Amino acid sequence: xxxxxxxxxxxxxxxxxxxxxxxxxxxxxxxxxxxxxxxxxxxxxxxxxxxxxxxxxxxxxxxxxxxxxxxxxxxxxxxxxxxxxxxxxxxxxxxxxxxxxxxxxxxxxxxxxxxxxxxxxxxxxxxxxxxxxxxxxxxxxxxxxxxxxxxxxxxxxxxxxxxxxxxxxxxxxxxxxxxxxxxxxxxxxxxxxxxxxxxxxxxxxxxxxxxxxxxxxxxxxxxxxxxxxxxxxxxxxxxxxxxxxxxxxxxxxxxxxxxxxxxxxxxxxxxxxxxxxxxxxxxxxxxxxxxxxxxxxxxxxxxxxxxxxxxxxxxxxxxxxxxxxxxxxxxxxxxxxxxxxxxxxxxxxxxxxxxxxxxxxxxxxxxxxxxxxxxxxxxxxxxxxxxxxxxxxxxxxxxxxxxxx
Amino acid sequence: xxxxxxxxxxxxxxxxxxxxxxxxxxxxxxxxxxxxxxxxxxxxxxxxxxxxxxxxxxxxxxxxxxxxxxxxxxxxxxxxxxxxxxxxxxxxxxxxxxxxxxxxxxxxxxxxxxxxxxxxxxxxxxxxxxxxxxxxxxxxxxxxxxxxxxxxxxxxxxxxxxxxxxxxxxxxxxxxxxxxxxxxxxxxxxxxxxxxxxxxxxxxxxxxxxxxxxxxxxxxxxxxxxxxxxxxxxxxxxxxxxxxxxxxxxxxxxxxxxxxxxxxxxxxxxxxxxxxxxxxxxxxxxxxxxxxxxxxxxxxxxxxxxxxxxxxxxxxxxxxxxxxxxxxxxxxxxxxxxxxxxxxxxxxxxxxxxxxxxxxxxxxxxxxxxxxxxxxxxxxxxxxxxxxxxxxxxxxxxxxxxxxx
Numbered sequence: 001x002x003x004x005x006x007x008x009x010x011x012x013x014x015x016x017x018x019x020x021x022x023x024x025x026x027x028x029x030x031x032x033x034x035x036x037x038x039x040x041x042x043x044x045x046x047x048x049x050x051x052x053x054x055x056x057x058x059x060x061x062x063x064x065x066x067x068x069x070x071x072x073x074x075x076x077x078x079x080x081x082x083x084x085x086x087x088x089x090x091x092x093x094x095x096x097x098x099x100x101x102x103x104x105x106x107x108x109x110x111x112x113x114x115x116x117x118x119x120x121x122x123x124x125x126x127x128x129x130x131x132x133x134x135x136x137x138x139x140x141x142x143x144x145x146x147x148x149x150x151x152x153x154x155x156x157x158x159x160x161x162x163x164x165x166x167x168x169x170x171x172x173x174x175x176x177x178x179x180x181x182x183x184x185x186x187x188x189x190x191x192x193x194x195x196x197x198x199x200x201x202x203x204x205x206x207x208x209x210x211x212x213x214x215x216x217x218x219x220x221x222x223x224x225x226x227x228x229x230x231x232x233x234x235x236x237x238x239x240x241x242x243x244x245x246x247x248x249x250x251x252x253x254x255x256x257x258x259x260x261x262x263x264x265x266x267x268x269x270x271x272x273x274x275x276x277x278x279x280x281x282x283x284x285x286x287x288x289x290x291x292x293x294x295x296x297x298x299x300x301x302x303x304x305x306x307x308x309x310x311x312x313x314x315x316x317x318x319x320x321x322x323x324x325x326x327x328x329x330x331x332x333x334x335x336x337x338x339x340x341x342x343x344x345x346x347x348x349x350x351x352x353x354x355x356x357x358x359x360x361x362x363x364x365x366x367x368x369x370x371x372x373x374x375x376x377x378x379x380x381x382x383x384x385x386x387x388x389x390x391x392x393x394x395x396x397x398x399x400x401x402x403x404x405x
Numbered sequence: 406x407x408x409x410x411x412x413x414x415x416x417x418x419x420x421x422x423x424x425x426x427x428x429x430x431x432x433x434x435x436x437x438x439x440x441x442x443x444x445x446x447x448x449x450x451x452x453x454x455x456x457x458x459x460x461x462x463x464x465x466x467x468x469x470x471x472x473x474x475x476x477x478x479x480x481x482x483x484x485x486x487x488x489x490x491x492x493x494x495x496x497x498x499x500x501x502x503x504x505x506x507x508x509x510x511x512x513x514x515x516x517x518x519x520x521x522x523x524x525x526x527x528x529x530x531x532x533x534x535x536x537x538x539x540x541x542x543x544x545x546x547x548x549x550x551x552x553x554x555x556x557x558x559x560x561x562x563x564x565x566x567x568x569x570x571x572x573x574x575x576x577x578x579x580x581x582x583x584x585x586x587x588x589x590x591x592x593x594x595x596x597x598x599x600x601x602x603x604x605x606x607x608x609x610x611x612x613x614x615x616x617x618x619x620x621x622x623x624x625x626x627x628x629x630x631x632x633x634x635x636x637x638x639x640x641x642x643x644x645x646x647x648x649x650x651x652x653x654x655x656x657x658x659x660x661x662x663x664x665x666x667x668x669x670x671x672x673x674x675x676x677x678x679x680x681x682x683x684x685x686x687x688x689x690x691x692x693x694x695x696x697x698x699x700x701x702x703x704x705x706x707x708x709x710x711x712x713x714x715x716x717x718x719x720x721x722x723x724x725x726x727x728x729x730x731x732x733x734x735x736x737x738x739x740x741x742x743x744x745x746x747x748x749x750x751x752x753x754x755x756x757x758x759x760x761x762x763x764x765x766x767x768x769x770x771x772x773x774x775x776x777x778x779x780x781x782x783x784x785x786x787x788x789x790x791x792x793x794x795x796x797x798x799x800x801x802x803x804x805x806x807x808x809x810x
Contacts, residue, residue: 040475041474041475042474042475044469044470044471044473044474045470047469047470047473047474049465049466049469049470049473050466052465052469052473053461053462053463053465053466053469054462056458056461056462056465056685057458057459057461057462058458060454060457060458060461061454061455061458064449064452064454064457064458065449065450065452065454066449066655067655068449068452068454068457068653068654068655068656069446069447069449069452069653069654069655070445070446070447070649070654070655071655103508103657103679103682103683104679104680106677106678106679106680107678107679109677110677110678110679132677132680135676135677136677139677244475248473248474248685249473249474249475249684250471250472250473250474250475250476250683250684250685251473251683251685252508252679252680252681252682252683252684271540272511272515272537272540272541272544273511273512273515273678274508274509274511274512274515274657274679275509275511275537275657276657277657278508278655278656278657278683278686279654279655279657280461280653280655280656280686281683281685281686
């Protein structure tokens with residue numbers, strides 16, 4: 001069978017799912033001796049390895065008949081109860097029945113998109129926003145509207161203007177996707193006033209809010225915030241989170257909190273996606289929560305990340321040109337940098353690669369195609385030495401690029 | 406927000422994903438003291454618990470930096486290499502590059518459907534076929550064509566007639582889905598001649614073949630067969646399998662073997678579905694394969710299942726009415742029973758429930774709505790005593806039902 005024949009089979013879907021050139025470039029790169037500031041991996045030294053090794057063998061020995069068996073699509077009761085208690089510490093009141101366990105928060109995004117987004121639906125996101133969310137939403141062919149951020153998070157006033165415009169043309173917004181706390185990639189946190197304002201608009205204009213919250217449980221700088229879900233009185237907020245950043249991403253345990261009607265829709269969708277999230281991993285996370293591993297473990301992770309973030313900030317100060325700026329994140333794994341106008345970070349990437357350093361060009365995080373002069377820099381994975389050296393190399397590349405202008 | 410408001414949001418998709426009445430019934434039932442012959446769970450005593458407990462703590466201690474970390478969407482190299490070696494024992498030559506690790510074989514089905522089935526595409530399945538495959542394919546709105554089975558598997562001659570008809574009307578078949586070995590729910594195995602015939606038709610009429618193979622690695626009766634994938638010279642066969650029946654379903658480790666072009670398409674789809682299958686589980690299965698746990702463990706599982714199957718066959722002989730018949734499966738977890746014409750097993754289910762026994766009405770396994778008088782009976786999960794008592798109760802219900810006719 002020739003290649004052409006196979007191409008015929010998936011022509012339509014391929015268009016939607018084509019790999020980004022950048023991802024392909026990164027693939028090549030990661031096999032070479034290059035400092036990568038492009039990924040989004042936690043520091044591998046941050047995993048509580050001994051505790052998890054002990055817990056894994058304990059749950060298999062004690063509960064093997066259940067832990068190795070098929071389990072309910074919604075998630076095991078013991079994990080949903082443990083998550084319910086865990087979230088209560090963050091003022092989120094979620095009954096076990098309101099929780100759906102997912103195979104990482106990526107699956108949570110896919111379930112939400114699959115059940116809620118029909119082609120042409122209007123989906124609002126921040127400018128910039130989490131790349132993988134854009135990519136999974138895209139599969140369901142929505143019309144994106146991007147709302148700019150400032151230091152207090154999403155410009156909800158601009159959203160209101162857009163809403164008026166949209167509704168006066170007879171259309172509606174289906175959902176607003178936000179990473180309100182220590183946003184990826186910008187590091188910004190939405191102020192409490194803005195959160196209230198957003199929820200008021202949700203009532204008035206009848207849309208759902210998806211609160212993606214991977215970072216708030218391990219902020220390495222204290223910031224004032226309150227979860228949108230904790231302020232949600234009408235069940236409009238769909239909350240998603242994960243243990244990827246606070247325990248281990250290799251376990252792929254995420255979850256959704258939503259009203260029961262939505263949970264039941266999500267559950268049916270998940271049933272055909274993977275039947276259920278691995279039972280063993282659910283037992284491990286439930287036991288880790290029961291033993292307070294996460295709470296005891298968090299201060300150490302926070303310290304590692306605070307230190308690495310500060311090293312990157314110092315290096316940026318030293319090596320980046322004066323007319324560039326960058327975020328000072330209170331959480332998350334990234335710094336987002338704005339270079340002088342005129343620099344195209346996507347076009348510059350091959351030159352950086354030649355110098356032995358890579359990053360993610362920021363444009364991919366903007367649904368409106370802006371952000372040409374921005375880049376996302378990861379500080380969680382590389383060692384302190386590599387962070388400094390990577391930023392030094394990158395500073396040189398940028399200065400040379402500027403000299404060409 | 407009222408319920409009506411939420412319903413508006415997902416009206417279209419709900420139609421496709423509505424829970425079957427049966428599944429809802431089973432949900433209620435499973436919380437009561439009822440003998441369930443309806444599920445599809447492996448015998449929990451069949452899990453190699455001690456070995457897996459040791460392996461889980463070993464891989465976290467030795468490889469924790471990797472095993473607890475994010476990993477590649479396609480699957481870890483070590484697992485793909487181990488699977489490649491494992492399959493070579495079954496004459497399937499698959500390079501690691503031709504393998505995509507999935508979160509259970511359910512996800513494999515979803516990936517295949519998502520990337521290959523567009524609305525209106527013609528998908529051929531067996532009559533009856535695996536219920537969960539029908540359900541996931543349905544989401545992508547194909548036109549199903551059902552081909553009857555006999556003792557040698559799919560009636561490929563009838564398929565050929567259908568193909569001629571379809572092609573003469575200017576249409577094409579996109580894919581044929583088959584469980585050729587120890588089929589679920591029928592227990593039938595496709596003969597080698599039929600397999601050759603099917604692959605010839607695939608060439609002639611230019612369609613893909615999906616070979617779903619959860620059972621062939623642990624047949625508890627020897628039967629002659631050769632995997633379709635092992636006979637595939639042109640890359641038309643997409644092979645899927647899982648460790649659910651041979652090691653543990655709670656690990657959710659499945660995989661797809663396909664030509665590289667398709668693997669790359671599947672990989673992109675999987676990326677937005679869950680980024681990757683849990684790394685820890687991949688390390689556990691790779692280590693279990695390396696230590697030959699599965700091969701050493703299989704004879705014991707086979708013995709348990711052969712014994713339970715025989716108990717159910719004896720009970721059927723004793724308690725079911727004379728004019729019913731049933732399969733004598735060489736593998737799998739199920740016996741499929743054909744009751745006298747006129748009995749509607751779906752309508753009879755509430756009566757069986759009253760008597761304290763349940764099964765899955767067979768009609769759900771037939772895409773053409775036939776099979777009203779059939780039922781699927783699970784023998785892997787219930788204890789020998791429950792199997793006998795369950796079949797005794799069921800025999801009574803059927804006899805009473807017949808007396809009413």
